[in-house]
Amino acid sequence: MKDLRLLEFEGKGLFKLYGIQIPKGSVIKEPQEAAKAFRDLEVKEAVLKSQVPVGGRGKAGGILKARNEEEAVEKSKELFKKEIKGFLPKHLLIEEALEVQQELYLSCILDREDKTLSVLISKFGGMDIEQVALENPLSIIKISQDPWEPFKAHPFYKVAKSIGLRGNLIQEFAKTVKGLINLTIDSKAMLTEINPLAVVKDKLIAMDSKILLDDDSLNNVKIPYREFLNRAENEIGIVELEGNIGIIGNGAGLTMATMDMVYYFGGRPANFLDVGGGASSEKVKQAVVTLLNNNKVKSLFINIFGGITRCDEVANGIVSALRESRIRKPIFVRLVGTNQEEGKKILESENINVFDTAEEAAREAVKAAGE
Amino acid sequence: MVILVDKETKVIVQGITGKEGRFHTKLMLEYGTKIIGGTSPGRGGENIYNVPVYDTIEELIQKEGQADASVIFVPASSAPEAVYEAMDNGIQLIVVITEHIPPYETLRFVRKAREKGITIIGPNCPGIIAPGITKLGIIPGNSFNRGRIGVVSRSGTITYEVGYSLKRYGLGVSTAVGIGGDPIVGRSLKEIAKLFEKDEETEGIVVIGEIGGTMEEELAESIRRGEIKKPVVAYIAGMTAPPEKRMGHAGAIITMGKGTASSKIEALKSVGVKIAFLPSEIPKLMKEELK
Numbered sequence: 001m002k003d004l005r006l007l008e009f010e011g012k013g014l015f016k017l018y019g020i021q022i023p024k025g026s027v028i029k030e031p032q033e034a035a036k037a038f039r040d041l042e043v044k045e046a047v048l049k050s051q052v053p054v055g056g057r058g059k060a061g062g063i064l065k066a067r068n069e070e071e072a073v074e075k076s077k078e079l080f081k082k083e084i085k086g087f088l089p090k091h092l093l094i095e096e097a098l099e100v101q102q103e104l105y106l107s108c109i110l111d112r113e114d115k116t117l118s119v120l121i122s123k124f125g126g127m128d129i130e131q132v133a134l135e136n137p138l139s140i141i142k143i144s145q146d147p148w149e150p151f152k153a154h155p156f157y158k159v160a161k162s163i164g165l166r167g168n169l170i171q172e173f174a175k176t177v178k179g180l181i182n183l184t185i186d187s188k189a190m191l192t193e194i195n196p197l198a199v200v201k202d203k204l205i206a207m208d209s210k211i212l213l214d215d216d217s218l219n220n221v222k223i224p225y226r227e228f229l230n231r232a233e234n235e236i237g238i239v240e241l242e243g244n245i246g247i248i249g250n251g252a253g254l255t256m257a258t259m260d261m262v263y264y265f266g267g268r269p270a271n272f273l274d275v276g277g278g279a280s281s282e283k284v285k286q287a288v289v290t291l292l293n294n295n296k297v298k299s300l301f302i303n304i305f306g307g308i309t310r311c312d313e314v315a316n317g318i319v320s321a322l323r324e325s326r327i328r329k330p331i332f333v334r335l336v337g338t339n340q341e342e343g344k345k346i347l348e349s350e351n352i353n354v355f356d357t358a359e360e361a362a363r364e365a366v367k368a369a370g371e
Numbered sequence: 372m373v374i375l376v377d378k379e380t381k382v383i384v385q386g387i388t389g390k391e392g393r394f395h396t397k398l399m400l401e402y403g404t405k406i407i408g409g410t411s412p413g414r415g416g417e418n419i420y421n422v423p424v425y426d427t428i429e430e431l432i433q434k435e436g437q438a439d440a441s442v443i444f445v446p447a448s449s450a451p452e453a454v455y456e457a458m459d460n461g462i463q464l465i466v467v468i469t470e471h472i473p474p475y476e477t478l479r480f481v482r483k484a485r486e487k488g489i490t491i492i493g494p495n496c497p498g499i500i501a502p503g504i505t506k507l508g509i510i511p512g513n514s515f516n517r518g519r520i521g522v523v524s525r526s527g528t529i530t531y532e533v534g535y536s537l538k539r540y541g542l543g544v545s546t547a548v549g550i551g552g553d554p555i556v557g558r559s560l561k562e563i564a565k566l567f568e569k570d571e572e573t574e575g576i577v578v579i580g581e582i583g584g585t586m587e588e589e590l591a592e593s594i595r596r597g598e599i600k601k602p603v604v605a606y607i608a609g610m611t612a613p614p615e616k617r618m619g620h621a622g623a624i625i626t627m628g629k630g631t632a633s634s635k636i637e638a639l640k641s642v643g644v645k646i647a648f649l650p651s652e653i654p655k656l657m658k659e660e661l662k
Contacts, residue, residue, distance in 0.1 A: 110474055110475070110478070110554060110555070112554045112555055112584045112585075112586075113559075113584065113585055113586070113589065115478055115481060115482055115485075115555065116478070147475065147478070148479075188473060188474075188475050190474065190554065214473065214474055216447065216471040216472065216473050216474070217473035217474065217475065220473060220475075241613065249528070250528055251526060251527050251528035251529075251552070252526070252552060252581070253524075253525060253526020253527065253528060253529045253552060253579070253581050253608045254526060254527075254528035254529050254532065254608075256581060256582070256608040256609040256612055257526075257529055257532070257606075257608040257650060259609075259611055259612065260608065260609070260610045260611050260648075260649075261649060263610075263611040264648060264649060269611075272612075276470075277470060277527065278391065305528045305531045305532050305535075306511065307497050307509045307510060307511055307527055307528065307531055308391060308395075308468075308497075308509045336514070336531075336535060337511045337514065337531060338398075338511055357536075357651065358532070358650070358651070359649065359651055
């Protein structure tokens with residue numbers, strides 16, 4: 001499984017369909033569109049938000065304010081050029097600036113330990129929610145919701161009161177929770193989060209959205225528009241990192257361990273690339289070619305322990321990558337498990353370095369990258 | 372003694388005619404696993420390496436007698452139905468190798484199994500190996516020696532890695548259980564560790580965790596309460612994984628400050644668990660613990 005993080009505006013679009021209120025706003029793809037977007041809002045001040053699939057955007061300068069059309073265009077130009085944690089936005093969300101009385105936290109997660117959905121609520125929403133959770137765990141309220149049982153509002157009336165909501169806001173709160181739970185169930189989401197959920201006069205408004213869908217569940221989702229779902233088809237699941245050692249492993253656990261090992265020996269991984277269980281030689285070839293063609297990669301460390309994956313398939317993949325790509329880089333392969341002898345023979349006949357232990361291969365890869 | 376299985380365990384393979392089902396049936400047979408039959412709807416009457424294939428588990432049991440355990444290789448789209456079929460036929464241990472089952476489906480069959488007192492291992496897991504005795508799943512047999520260390524792991528490949536490095540160090544394993552890498556799995560690290568605690572042959576427990584979820588923290592809590600007294604050595608994968616980036620399946624939803632490698636390591640250290648920073652350090656640490 002892999003997950004698909006929706007962009008803020010995609011999540012907010014879903015919120016709206018589920019009766020969760022969002023700020024007035026629109027999405028632009030070019031800085032010039034900002035003028036009209038600003039005009040249409042009919043407000044004194046607008047917020048421009050870079051649409052990147054990572055958190056901590058505000059602190060990274062991905063959210064700016066504008067007071068007129070010209071400013072909106074200028075700031076948009078700036079945001080479209082600004083990379084945030086490795087992501088360049090393709091969209092900006094331009095919204096009305098709101099006067100917020102209080103920031104709450106609300107999320108619904110598929111709870112691994114309790115084996116049900118859990119709704120998490122805090123009256124201390126905003127950027128520092130993780131800190132709040134660590135320092136004051138009792139301030140996070142958790143309520144279970146069985147995804148196959150009906151929603152009951154009354155526990156949430158009580159929670160609403162306990163976090164200081166009064167009057168009309170009590171019902172608004174339960175309505176928002178209901179919307180979020182229904183959205184979570186219909187989209188088979190791993191996480192839906194509203195942080196902050198803002199109190200604006202007598203309304204509750206979702207100022208941000210974070211939705212993580214699971215790519216294995218996309219065939220069963222009931223949410224009405226799905227155009228963004230094909231993004232999950234990201235062929236080889238590579239995660240870019242800062243260093244210069246290209247890493248390929250089989251299985252997320254081993255690939256992470258491989259990354260940890262490179263750090264341990266003083267190197268820095270350039271990426272995380274898990275070819276998964278039972279990888280075909282074609283998939284391995286693609287992975288190796290991708291890293292060979294990546295300029296920042298100085299050496300490759302391929303760490304395979306075959307269970308369902310067969311070492312000969314992996315070896316054939318590496319060899320055909322070297323036939324396809326003209327680029328040569330030092331490659332260190334650790335190949336053990338199912339059909340290991342066949343695999344080793346294939347690599348050795350092509351003069352590729354094969355190791356029995358991951359540590360030896362890691363050390364060599366780190367050394368080669370440093371040269 | 373071993374946990375969950377023994378040399379008499381009668382095993383069936385669901386999805387035996389598929390590529391993986393067939394290949395690993397062969398490897399399991401070579402290892403000595405007692406496979407009494409397999410199923411594949413529409414393929415009843417065939418034989419795979421002399422294992423009779425049936426359309427349904429019901430027919431299989433009528434002909435071959437009751438099975439104790441099932442290993443499921445059925446593709447994700449129909450794997451949940453395979454799990455329910457095994458449960459309906461009174462199979463008490465179900466090992467789900469299949470990857471990519473939607474987590475909400477898993478949630479449903481895992482809860483159903485718990486109500487019935489049935490053990491599910493997986494999904495997205497390598498299975499169980501009792502070295503030299505039997506194996507259910509895809510763990511490479513030649514990476515393990517028989518011995519006195521119990522291994523429980525969230526990562527398939529690191530399970531093999533640990534078996535292999537224990538073997539190179541001259542140590543062996545009583546039983547190794549890969550609980551699966553999905554967010555929802557049938558049995559947790561703590562539950563398996565408790566089985567090792569009761570197992571007379573097991574002297575020490577190796578725990579392989581990874582970022583995401585709070586299973587390792589719960590294990591630490593269980594040790595604190597004195598439910599697990601045997602020495603534990605742990606390795607947590609993903610110590611250098613940057614936050615906000617998902618690392619394959621494991622990449623956790625790290626929310627509310629929990630689920631990070633450091634939170635897990637601190638929790639385990641605080642109850643006396645020895646932490647390995649490389650999988651290859653595990654054998655040495657364990658040997659010291661067992662002195």
